[in-house]
Amino acid sequence: MNKCIRAARAVTMAHGENSTIEDFALIHNGDRILETGTWSALKDDFSGEVEDLGDVTIVPGLINAHVHLELSHLKGRTVQEQGFTNWIKSLLSNPLYDLETEAVRDAVQQMRADGTAFCVDISTRNCAQVAGIMDELSMGFYACCEAIGTQNPKEGAKFFPQKEFTYGRAAGSGHSLYSTGAELIQAVKKANDEAGLPYPIHLAENAEEDEIVASGTGEFAEMLKGAGLLADCGNKGLRPVEYADFLGLLDESTLAVHCVRVDENDINTLAERRVNVCLCPRSNTYIGEGRAPWEKILKSGINTCLGTDSIASNYDLSMWNELEYLLKNIEISLSSAEALAIVTTNSAKALKIDDSYGSLEKGKRAVYATVPAHLKDLLF
Ligand SMILES: [Zn+2]
Numbered sequence: 001m002n003k004c005i006r007a008a009r010a011v012t013m014a015h016g017e018n019s020t021i022e023d024f025a026l027i028h029n030g031d032r033i034l035e036t037g038t039w040s041a042l043k044d045d046f047s048g049e050v051e052d053l054g055d056v057t058i059v060p061g062l063i064n065a066h067v068h069l070e071l072s073h074l075k076g077r078t079v080q081e082q083g084f085t086n087w088i089k090s091l092l093s094n095p096l097y098d099l100e101t102e103a104v105r106d107a108v109q110q111m112r113a114d115g116t117a118f119c120v121d122i123s124t125r126n127c128a129q130v131a132g133i134m135d136e137l138s139m140g141f142y143a144c145c146e147a148i149g150t151q152n153p154k155e156g157a158k159f160f161p162q163k164e165f166t167y168g169r170a171a172g173s174g175h176s177l178y179s180t181g182a183e184l185i186q187a188v189k190k191a192n193d194e195a196g197l198p199y200p201i202h203l204a205e206n207a208e209e210d211e212i213v214a215s216g217t218g219e220f221a222e223m224l225k226g227a228g229l230l231a232d233c234g235n236k237g238l239r240p241v242e243y244a245d246f247l248g249l250l251d252e253s254t255l256a257v258h259c260v261r262v263d264e265n266d267i268n269t270l271a272e273r274r275v276n277v278c279l280c281p282r283s284n285t286y287i288g289e290g291r292a293p294w295e296k297i298l299k300s301g302i303n304t305c306l307g308t309d310s311i312a313s314n315y316d317l318s319m320w321n322e323l324e325y326l327l328k329n330i331e332i333s334l335s336s337a338e339a340l341a342i343v344t345t346n347s348a349k350a351l352k353i354d355d356s357y358g359s360l361e362k363g364k365r366a367v368y369a370t371v372p373a374h375l376k377d378l379l380f
Pocket residue numbers: 066067068122202257309310
């Protein structure tokens with residue numbers, strides 16, 4: 001039986017535009033959108049159940065382009081604003097990979113309730129279990145198994161489970177240039193490319209990364225070396241974006257996460273290679289890494305997305321709160337469509353899921369988010 005959702009208005013983001021429809025109605029079959037338009041135009045031909053959301057504005061289901069649900073049990077258990085090395089020390093003092101499935105389940109349910117319909121999850125140890133929980137709770141996803149360490153990949157190695165899910169897919173990801181050996185990081189990129197999957201990697205996040213990539217030195221480098229996780233970046237004095245480019249990791253399938261420490265040349269390189277960038281503003285602040293040059297990244301035309309990162313480096317996993325933080329602190333003005341694109345259409349394009357997500361249009365998944373009161377004035 002088909003159902004109808006009504007709302008006072010919707011910003012559908014159809015065709016990537018700020019397409020606002022008053023007296024909005026969306027007819028769906030429980031999975032896909034069958035039709036959208038005004039209620040007055042659709043009501044005569046519709047006889048099913050109607051859910052009226054009232055005087056609210058709805059938008060397409062939000063996309064969180066970077067999260068680590070595996071760490072959902074670590075809320076409040078890391079230091080804040082003391083820099084990356086101190087943050088990672090506090091993170092590592094916890095039982096990191098002892099998956100607490102109830103914490104993951106709660107996190108996914110809260111994200112769904114907040115309007116997030118799809119996320120890119122990164123797991124170091126528990127990829128398949130986290131994927132199972134997201135699938136069960138109808139969260140759209142890429143469950144990315146994170147490759148970390150300096151070992152070379154074995155011939156014919158698989159980097160993620162070859163398993164089918166209803167709401168998402170498993171994929172690979174590279175942790176970072178400094179912690180994932182060059183051959184491994186390239187092999188995972190190749191595997192994702194061959195499977196038509198996007199390739200997420202933490203890139204240009206902090207000063208520690210700059211130093212390791214350029215010269216292999218620093219306190220954090222020594223920590224990694226002690227754990228057998230220090231990748232040889234060649235000590236050629238390169239910047240992270242330059243080194244990633246040298247390794248052939250930068251193209252339109254790549255999702256470069258953070259990009260806090262990028263200069264004009266780096267931004268030009270990312271734009272030329274058509275790399276997608278995922279900003280994680282509150283995570284960078286929480287850790288004390290500074291902030292990405294959001295304005296320059298957006299103005300360069302780079303396809304820009306937003307992610308919360310994990311609860312171990314954020315206050316919550318709300319995409320609305322993440323967007324609010326960005327909009328309150330950014331020094332250029334964004335139109336409603338530009339702001340909403342960062343959490344809908346841009347991410348759908350970056351992640352190659354725009355056949356199902358990113359806009360409220362016929363054929364796409366029937367998922368939406370309601371604009372909260374505290375964002376109305378910032379957005380419209
Ligand atoms: Zn991350």
